[in-house]
Amino acid sequence: MDKNKIIEQTAEFARKNLANESTGHDWWHTYRVWKMSLRIANEEKDADLFVVQLATLLHDIADWKFNKGDEFVGSKLAREWLEKLQLDENIISHVCEIIKEVSFMGEAEKSKIKTKEGMIVQDADRLDALGAIGIARAFAFGGHRGNPIYDPSIKPVKNKTAEQYKQMDEPSINHFYEKLLLLKDLMNTKTGKKIAEGRHKTMEKFLEDFFKEWEVEG
Numbered sequence: 001m002d003k004n005k006i007i008e009q010t011a012e013f014a015r016k017n018l019a020n021e022s023t024g025h026d027w028w029h030t031y032r033v034w035k036m037s038l039r040i041a042n043e044e045k046d047a048d049l050f051v052v053q054l055a056t057l058l059h060d061i062a063d064w065k066f067n068k069g070d071e072f073v074g075s076k077l078a079r080e081w082l083e084k085l086q087l088d089e090n091i092i093s094h095v096c097e098i099i100k101e102v103s104f105m106g107e108a109e110k111s112k113i114k115t116k117e118g119m120i121v122q123d124a125d126r127l128d129a130l131g132a133i134g135i136a137r138a139f140a141f142g143g144h145r146g147n148p149i150y151d152p153s154i155k156p157v158k159n160k161t162a163e164q165y166k167q168m169d170e171p172s173i174n175h176f177y178e179k180l181l182l183l184k185d186l187m188n189t190k191t192g193k194k195i196a197e198g199r200h201k202t203m204e205k206f207l208e209d210f211f212k213e214w215e216v217e218g
């Protein structure tokens with residue numbers, strides 16, 4: 001089967017899988033990450049676009065957050081799909097490794113992403129957690145979990161471990177300090193870093209306005 005056809009079918013598989021998702025992980029998140037990964041890959045050069053696209057399309061088809069903390073559920077489902085398409089084992093294992101390692105798991109946990117393709121997918125995914133869209137997704141996610149928007153008596157926790165990060169019960173504003181504002185300095189690619197800087201400023205301005213309004217000064 002030709003590569004374009006495989007990408008098309010994989011996009012369709014992901015779209016069906018992610019329909020009706022309301023936590024910020026819907027198909028349109030995957031769609032934006034897919035487009036962003038191509039934008040980064042075109043500027044960074046020499047990345048295998050086939051692997052990049054398969055990994056972005058499949059990176060969120062199943063999530064540990066909604067599967068009793070099983071961190072491997074996404075890569076297992078992706079493998080089943082890619083084996084059905086009879087792809088080479090080295091492509092399958094590369095794509096599945098990216099899916100396994102792409103997630104942010106707390107400030108104290110080091111990312112294990114190794115390949116250029118993985119770095120591009122991770123940057124594209126992280127960029128969708130930043131800026132105006134990132135703000136919308138944080139509150140959609142927090143609302144879905146039943147978390148408050150903000151509670152001045154609950155302070156953000158520095159350097160969370162994976163175990164702490166997995167609790168996900170903090171006010172959504174704290175998530176900016178525990179993850180979103182840290183991402184700019186964790187970008188892998190030059191292009192990703194440049195885009196992250198603009199989106200970072202959008203979040204800083206939002207937080208400044210938020211706290212002014214909270215104090216009824218804005």
Ligand code: ADP
Nearest residue numbers: 024103125126129134137138141142168172175
């Ligand atoms: P991604 O799809 O980028 O891998 P996640 O799966 O970690 O991101 O989370 C999906 C979205 O929900 C992201 O925009 C993320 O910032 C947001 N999110 C994750 N955990 C929380 C939380 N505890 N509170 C608020 N938003 C969160």
Ligand code: NI
Nearest residue numbers: 029059060125
């Ligand atoms: Ni994602």
